[in-house]
Amino acid sequence: MIAEHAIPSHEAAQAPDPMGPQPFRVIKVKEEIAGCTTLTVEPENDEAKKLCFFQPGQFHMIYVFGQGEIPISISGDPSHPQQLVFTIMGVGTVSRALTKLKAGDMVGLRGPFGNTWPVEKGAGKDVMLIAGGLGLAPLRPTIYSILARRELYSRVMLLYGSRRPENILFQEQLDLWNKRMEMNVGITVDSADKKWDGNVGVVTELINDTSFSPTRTIAMICGPEVMMRFSAHALMDRGMSPKNIYVSMERNMKCAVGQCGRCQYGQYFMCKDGPVFSFEQVEQLYKVREV
C-alpha cells in the first residue's frame, strides 16, 4: 500500500532560473521619432545566445541596472538571430532609461516569451496588417517573415494609423516596401498640417476604403486596445470571422513565466497564452470593463 514516491520528481531543482537575466550589449541606438528609440543588442555569452531565436510577436523582459525590468516586443528580423532589435517608447521609468542607453551599455534579457502571430496560417491567403502608433513595432518581425517568403502569400496589406505625420514609425522602410510593391502600405494620421497630403482620419476608415475578400484574408492588429476593438469590428462588419482576426494584448507583467499573476486577462495569462489572441478568444472579454 505504499504509494509511489510522494515527492514530485521534477527537474525543477536543476533547471536554470527563469527569473535570471542574461547579459546583452547595446551595439546600435537609433532614434526613430521623438521619444522612441530602436536598440540593437548582442549576446555577451553562449547562454545569452540561446535567447536570440524568436518568432514574430514574441517579447523579452529587458532589465536596466537598478531601474527594473519591462516586457518589450521584438521589432527585428527573425532570420537574423545574431542580434535582437527592440523599438521602445519612453513612457515609464524603465522605458525612459532604455531610450537613454548608448552603444556599449549593458542590459539584461530574459525570453523570448509569449506566443506568435499566425504567420503560417496566412499562407495562400491575403494578409492584412493593421497597426496603430507604436503597434507597428511588434508587427515588423511578421512583415520581415512574410516578405522573406513573399511567394507564399497573395496580397499583403499594411494599414497604419499614426497620431501625426511626425509620429510615423519606420517611414523609410514603409516607403521602400510600398515602392517595391511587396506590400500595399496605407497610412493615415489623426491630424496634420497643410504639408501632409496623405489620409487624415482613424485607421478604421482605411479599412473601409480597402477592398479585400473577407473569407480569404487573415488580419493581424496591433495598437491601443480601443483601436484594436474598432478595427476588429470594422473587419467583422465586412464579413470576416473573428477566428481570422488576431490582436496583440498588453498587460502589466513582472515575471513573464506565469508566476506573478499580473498579466491575467480572464482565463488567460498574457505572457504564456498571449500576447497574440484571435479575436474570437477575447471578443467577450473586450466587452467587460476592468477585466
Added chain:
Amino acid sequence: MADKPKLAIWKFSSCDGCQLTLLDCEDELLSVVGAVDVAYFVEASRETKPGPYDVSLVEGSITTPHEAELIQQVRKDSKFLVSIGACATGGGIQALKNYADVSDYINTVYATPEYISTLDKATPISDHVQVDFELRGCPIDKGQLLEVVNALLYNRRPNIPTHSVCIECKRRFTPCVMVRGIPCLGPVTQAGCGAICPAHERGCYGCFGPMETPNAASLGQWLLDKGMISEGDLVRLFRTFNSDAPAFRDASIHFEKEVQRDG
C-alpha cells in the same frame, strides 16, 4: 554621477520628528550627506544656502497665515517637492482643530489671545501647492526616506507602496489582530511602517494615513456591529494623526452623525 543634487528641508507646524528621521539614519547618514548637497537644514546646521533647490523635503502642516505665504516661496524655489509626515500629508494632530471653533480654543488657552495669529484649519501641504511626492507616517519611516533619496539620485521610481498595512503584517506573518478582537485601522491605512503596532499586539493607529481606495465605512461599521468599539471611540479612531486626510475625515464625520442620530 553629475553634480550633487541640492537638498532643502523645511519645517512648518510640526514636532520635528520627521526631520529627525534623517538624522536618525546613522549608518546611512554619511552616505546621504556625501551623495547630496544639504543646502538648507536648520535643524542640523545653521549654515544655509539660498535656492533654488533640486529637492525640498517639507515637514508640517499649514496653520498660520505666515506659513501659507512661505510654502508658496518654497514651492517656487524647489524643482521637486516632497511632503513628509502625517502633518504635511494629512494635517497632523493639530488638524483636530478643524473640528472645533478655533477662537474658543484661543480664548480658553491663551492669556492674551490677540497675540495669536492662526488659521481656522490646519491643512496638508497639498492643499496649498503642487506636491510631487508624499511620504506618510508619524513619523516617516527611515527606510522609505532613504528609498526616496535613492530614487531621486538614480532617477528611478521610488518603491513606496500605497496598499494596506495588512500586506506588511502578512509578509512578516503577524496573525491579524483585528480578527483576534482588537480594533485596527490597518485595513484602511497605507503601508510603510512595517506593521509595527500589530506585531506588538496593538491595533494600527493609522499614522500613515488612508491607503489607496480605502473603505473606512466598512471597517467602522464592522467594529460597531461586532461591539468591538463604542461610537465615540470610533470617531476618535479616525481623528488622530491624519484627521484632515479626506478618507479619515469623511469616515469620522459619517460616524459622528451616527452617534448624534443614536443619541
Added chain:
Amino acid sequence: MADHHGAYCIDRPDFGSLFSALKKRGYSLVGPTVQDGAIVFDEIEAVDDLPEGWTDEQDAGTYRIRKRDDKALFGFNSGPHSWKKFLYPSETKLWSARRTEDGFEIEEGEKTIPQYAFIGVHPCDLRAIEIQDKIFMAPDTADPRYGRKREAAFVIALNCGQASKTCFCTSMGTGPRAESGFDIALTEIMGEGYHYFLAESGSERGHDVLRESGCRSAADIDFESAAKVSRQAVDGQIRAIDTNGIKEMLYRNYENKHWEDVAERCMSCANCTLVCPTCFCSKTEDEMSLDGEIADRWRYWDSCFTLDFSYIHGGTIRQTIRSRYRQWMTHKLAAWYDQFGSSGCVGCGRCIAWCPVGIDITAEVKALRESEGGKKNG
C-alpha cells in the same frame, strides 16, 4: 485482515521518536505552535512545541484559541499561516546585480536551501501545495528556489478529526483525509485511556522513518478508529461551495450587480489573498545601494487587490474594488480550472476567518447563484 503494510501505530509517549528520526536525517522541523494568540507554523524543536491541548474557534472575521478538555496535539484547524510561508517565502531576494567596469554581473540571491520536514499538514493544505507545484514547477519555467525546497521537503500529513465553522473541504473534494502526496499521514486517535497515532507511509523514505520510530504495526481496528476520526471532521462542516458548473457560472456573471454589494464591504486590504494557501501573485522590486554599485532584485508576495497590480503605463485597469474582488473570486473558482486544471480553492476557510470584515466566499458564491436565478425568473 487487510494489507496494512507500511502502516504503524505510534503511542503518544513515543511520538518524539518521529522527530528524532527526522532530525537525524538532517531535516529542519516546521509545524504548528502557539504564538501571538494563534496556532501558527514555525520552526519547532520537539513535541513540546506543538499546541498540545489547544484548539481554535473560528467564524467569519474571527479567530480565537482556547484550551481543550484533552491533550490532543493536533486538535485544531487551519490557522493564519500556510505552508507557502516556507516553500514560497513572502520576501525572496531573487538575485543581486553588481556594477562592473563594463556593465554588471548577476549573482544568485539564495545560496542555501533549507531541508524542511513539514509536521502536520492538513489534507486541504496538501492539495494547496500540489496546486502551487503546478505554478512554480511547470516544465520549462520552473522556479528553482521553490523546486529545490519542495523536492527536499519531507511531508507529514495530519488527517483532520474536527472541522472549524469556516472549513468546507468536503465540498471542494480536498479532505478531510489525505489520499496521497505525503511521506507519512497521521491520524490522531484518542479516548478514555488511550492516545496514539495511526501512521501510514506514503513513500519509501516515509516508511523508513516509521520503521525506525519504534512503532507497532497497525490493525483493522486502528483503521476503523481513524475512519471515525475523519467522519467527525466531515460531519462538523457547516459551510460548502456548490462547485457544479461554477466556472461557467462565474464567467457569465462578470456584470452581476452583486459585485457592487461585495464592494460595499470589501476593503481591498488583501488579507484573503495572503492567507490563501494557493494564491501566488507577486511583485518584483529593485533595491539599489546608496552608492549605486549593487542592485538587488526582490520578489514579494502581492495581491490582485492592490492598484499597482494591474497598473500599466499611466493607469490602473482594475480601478474599482468591485472589479478586484471579481478578479480574485473569478480567478480562484473559475479561471483556475482553465489555467491549472483544478479549482484554486481547497476549502481551508482561511479567507473567511481572516477577512477583517468577515466576507465569506461560500456566501458570496451562493448570493451570486441566487441573484442569477432571480434574474432568470424575473
